Amino acid sequence: LSKVENPWFWQVLDVLHQSVPELSVDQICFDVLWEVARVEAAIVDLLKLQSITTPNGSNNSTMMCALALKDSIAKDFDAVQSHVWCLPHNLHLTAKAGLAELEILLVNDEEMADPLYQLIFKIHKSSQLCKNYTAQLTNAKKPTRELVAPVRTRWSLQDRMELEKLLAMERSLWAWKLTDAEWGNLETMRKLLHPLAYALTQVMDLLEDAVLCSGDHILEAMWMAIMVKLWEYYTKMEDLKLYMLALGLHPSFKLHWIQEQGWEVHFVVWVHEVLQQELDAALEGLDLEPATNKENERDNNFDKDFYGERTQDGELERYLMEPKRVKGQDVLEYWRLQKDLPGLQCIASGIMAIPGSTCK
Structure with missing residues (x-):
């Protein structure tokens, strides 16, 4: 409950509760906090970075122009400002490399709950299961829609391909899609649990420092993968x-x-x-x-x-x-x-x- 503002967190709880009935609510909350808290922040940050960038420059340029229109910025991107389109491209691939390394480490770690992490990654990658994403995607305003809709170019978006493969193989995921009413209930619950979440966070931070030190190697390996990817691009330019x-x-x-x-x-x-x-x-x-x-x-x-x-x-x-x-x-x-x-x-x-x- 320490990260109740994240919609995917509730979906994980829902999946665990439905698919593992022998676990009590207390055990579910404890397991999620115990296993996910130490890497949750890193996963969320990388996925945020990956979600607002795309794997090629053409899509980034369209996305940024759409963002400017959405925010009523009446300005064309000139030759100088267009340089920023290269950075989202590189950051996207960097975040992807970090997540790939993290996913491999978590799945291969005997101490981790494999099904839990597999669900987390699947839910993260299936961003269209989220209400807010769907609302943006179906919005009649074209600039807003362009922010999330893949732009068709001569390159096929890797994310789109992976998402289509995932949904083709995991049709059961749609069963966990939350309705508008459920999202409303969760928002009410989030407000009620906010003081509790703060208190639990303080306690869990102390526990993580004392007990979860063994998880540092996971984050270290992930950041190493990120730095390797960054240096790959940097050294290409350095010479x-x-x-x-x-x-x-x-x-x-x-x-x-x-x-x-x-x-x-x-x-x-x-x-x-x-x-x-x-x-x-x-x-x-x-x-x-x-x-x-x-x-x-x-x-x-x-x-x-x-x-x-x-x-x-x-x-x-x-x-x-x-x-x-x-x-x-x-x-x-x-x-x-x-x-x-x-x-x-x-x-x-x-x-x-x-x-x-x-x-x-």
Whole structure:
């Protein structure tokens, strides 16, 4: 009862009560708290993360546009903001990897109640059994429906395929679908039990600290799987020249961020060299006009030569010496205005709008 606000928790209790009648209510509550409390928070957090993201960028972009419409945000996602579509994609796969590792560990652990955890995962994965999900899915407002309805692309959504297979094999799950009246009763019960839930949580926290320490290896293994997946994506970008160029040309990061993060010196030197090489190549292809002094226009050869050299020479150093811009800076707009950095401007305009997950 410590997590009564989670609808799936009540479904687990219902399934246990119906399928294992030899257990008393006290035993059911105790077993659920004892077995699930130590990993419940991790499962819920990962599933929340997985449920609001999808396994490919096209679906994430549609979902985010629909979310903006739903929240009355009258704004199109420009090239800079579209970068966030890559992050939900990676986070979705990361959460999926963590859940897969957790499910394997729990099912294979002799001390765990296998049927209980199998039910938990099945109910979690069958999100359409929940009233709120069904209500959103059937809502007549298209933007709201797009938030939860799979977007059909040339990729088949893995979640949809798994859900269809699950429902095909486990038709009996529909028997546990709660009616509107049952959801109302549970909401009333939740309010009544809230003080009790708080007290039980305090007690169970102490018990978990004292008795359930053996479960730490499960969470540790799960987080290890998550970090492996995150590092898999990170290392793919770490060695990409395009990624390093984008990092160096971002006015909120530049080389300062790399140095502040304690990266190896050879990495900082390498990024600087890559920037300079690309700048030299860009300048060769540009037909630069000598800059003019707007305050006192002088067009003699000396001034043209002087300002022309100022436009080209030391361009990278002048950019790197500027203070970092505040976070949230519109990168493309920033580079559009940097007329005195024509070489870097040319490079940035070509790469800064590329989504990170397509760099490879």
